[in-house]
Amino acid sequence: MTTRKRLSLLTPFSSQGLIWGLVLALAAGSLGAQQPEVPIDGRELPKPEAKAEPALPEAPADGVLPIGRAWELSHYRVRVWMMTDGSAALTSLLPGLMDDIRRESIRIDASGWELLVGKAPNPWFWRCARYIQKPEALQGIESLPELKFDDKLMLVLLRDTGLGIETQVRELDLTTRQWGALQSRLTPQPENLAPAVTDAIRFAFMPLANIEVVPMDSTAVLRARGLDSSLQTRMDEQLNWVTSRNTGSPVSIREEDNFLPVLRRVDRSGKLESLEAVDYTFINTDKIEGTKITGYVHSSARAPLSGRTSKRLQKLALVIRPQPRPTRLRLVALDNPKQPMEGLEVYSRRTDAQKDAPSELLGKTDWRGVIDIPPGDEALRLIYLKRGTRALKKVPLIPGFRDQLATEVPNDEARLFAEGVILGVQTEILDLVVQREVYEQKIAAELENNNLTAAQDDLVAYEQLPTAQKLASTLADEEARLTIQAKSKKEIDFIKNMFGRIRDVLQTKVANTKEAELRQKIQSGGSKQP
Numbered sequence: 001m002t003t004r005k006r007l008s009l010l011t012p013f014s015s016q017g018l019i020w021g022l023v024l025a026l027a028a029g030s031l032g033a034q035q036p037e038v039p040i041d042g043r044e045l046p047k048p049e050a051k052a053e054p055a056l057p058e059a060p061a062d063g064v065l066p067i068g069r070a071w072e073l074s075h076y077r078v079r080v081w082m083m084t085d086g087s088a089a090l091t092s093l094l095p096g097l098m099d100d101i102r103r104e105s106i107r108i109d110a111s112g113w114e115l116l117v118g119k120a121p122n123p124w125f126w127r128c129a130r131y132i133q134k135p136e137a138l139q140g141i142e143s144l145p146e147l148k149f150d151d152k153l154m155l156v157l158l159r160d161t162g163l164g165i166e167t168q169v170r171e172l173d174l175t176t177r178q179w180g181a182l183q184s185r186l187t188p189q190p191e192n193l194a195p196a197v198t199d200a201i202r203f204a205f206m207p208l209a210n211i212e213v214v215p216m217d218s219t220a221v222l223r224a225r226g227l228d229s230s231l232q233t234r235m236d237e238q239l240n241w242v243t244s245r246n247t248g249s250p251v252s253i254r255e256e257d258n259f260l261p262v263l264r265r266v267d268r269s270g271k272l273e274s275l276e277a278v279d280y281t282f283i284n285t286d287k288i289e290g291t292k293i294t295g296y297v298h299s300s301a302r303a304p305l306s307g308r309t310s311k312r313l314q315k316l317a318l319v320i321r322p323q324p325r326p327t328r329l330r331l332v333a334l335d336n337p338k339q340p341m342e343g344l345e346v347y348s349r350r351t352d353a354q355k356d357a358p359s360e361l362l363g364k365t366d367w368r369g370v371i372d373i374p375p376g377d378e379a380l381r382l383i384y385l386k387r388g389t390r391a392l393k394k395v396p397l398i399p400g401f402r403d404q405l406a407t408e409v410p411n412d413e414a415r416l417f418a419e420g421v422i423l424g425v426q427t428e429i430l431d432l433v434v435q436r437e438v439y440e441q442k443i444a445a446e447l448e449n450n451n452l453t454a455a456q457d458d459l460v461a462y463e464q465l466p467t468a469q470k471l472a473s474t475l476a477d478e479e480a481r482l483t484i485q486a487k488s489k490k491e492i493d494f495i496k497n498m499f500g501r502i503r504d505v506l507q508t509k510v511a512n513t514k515e516a517e518l519r520q521k522i523q524s525g526g527s528k529q530p
Helices: 003-009 015-034 088-108 122-130 190-204 413-448 452-463 468-485 489-509 515-523
Strands: 076-084 113-119 152-160 165-173 183-187 208-213 219-224 231-235 241-245 258-266 272-277 281-289 292-299 313-320 327-333 345-349 360-364 370-373 381-387 390-397 404-409
Touching: 076 088, 076 122, 088 113, 088 152, 088 190, 122 152, 152 190, 165 190, 183 190, 219 281, 281 390, 292 390, 327 390, 345 370, 360 370, 390 404, 413 452, 413 468, 413 489, 413 515, 452 515, 468 489
Parallel strands: 076 113, 076 152, 327 404
Antiparallel strands: 152 165, 165 183, 208 219, 208 313, 219 292, 231 241, 258 272, 258 281, 258 313, 281 292, 327 370, 345 360, 345 381, 381 390
16 A cells, blocks of 8 residues: 555544544543643642532422522421321321322412421321320420421321211421410211311411511511412403412411410521520411511510510511310419419400400319310400409410410418408498497487486497507507518518508598597586587
């Protein structure tokens, strides 16, 4: 073969030429990679800085995580754990039932919440089924890794009662770690089970709000989560599609709703430090304007939500919507929690009642210091505890939200004894005034008839009646004894105030007598009436 022919085989347009060209190019690249570039003066060039790629946010394995959305546009991720009593019939219904619940939840609200329905994990299945009525025994469930991205956990237990399928639902709000009230439904027909379970989940749902304006008086301003994400679409009369807020959604806020305030505190790194529900404090909805809610604060304490604000302190509020059933209230002594407060009068008032409106007497506490508070016309009941003439404490509560509650009440036995002493002295004063009036009229009649002997005898009896000085001395002794027994400055002030008022009555009604005037008339012959 001639030289010209051999060169023609290696031309770039031949297949062999292309292959050899690629081989040479790869070889040159590998050599260039092995030999770093060096400038003419012999110094090494600076290495290029490695650009850090932005870290992607963590994402859940299922559902949609509302990252970067405003509070009003953030929907709720609701994890639903299904459980049964172990019956074969309910176990076979479970897979299809879970799909039906998902579809029902979309029908109710397709955008405000997202139900992630599944069977409860094996380690928690029987434990949740056993303690759904006593959720305080389920400690640590809120920290499970599978609930990291969720906002709420719904426990759903199905039981075959023989008369139908009973559904029990209880919610755990993972942000505030507060358990909601238990919702129950009884479904006779299995084909109606999916709507019944979804309805129970809907009523067990507790919407969340942020307390934006800390009340200095009794008014708070809240901003509800997810209201602008809960939408519904319909067609108007002109056949145009119109989008409006879904008022039937479980995330919607109603005018009759009541909020439970919860204080959430984190440290400098954002790690949770404490979660605390404010005891016996509720916010009653007054006005709803878009996502802004104005409410009135009812509490046992003064200004429970005021104080210093901090970036690490978040003031949240949960809507409480329990089923109407009674709550057992137990009252114990403030200075001795083992001592029940027996015989306390329990009254109830409406949240919109005027000051002069009468209160409703619910009854008295028994020997255990216990009384059952039934549901009323309003979900929130303002309970007032009274002992004697003094109101001891205001206790706002929602019957049905908790099965049992206990609160401490001032044990003002000294003040109660003081009321008894004052009542006895008042009775004695009234009796003394009446006896004096009777003797004065009797002596006047005897003087009119010139019966001086009988008038003199009645005057002696008149002089033997108790005097103001004697009653004042008795009051002073009792006041000193009861003041020593009092357990607080407030109780001491109350006792002194009561004794001060009765001393004023003694001074005006008993101190001045007609003893000298009657004696003078008897000595002068009694020609004139006194």
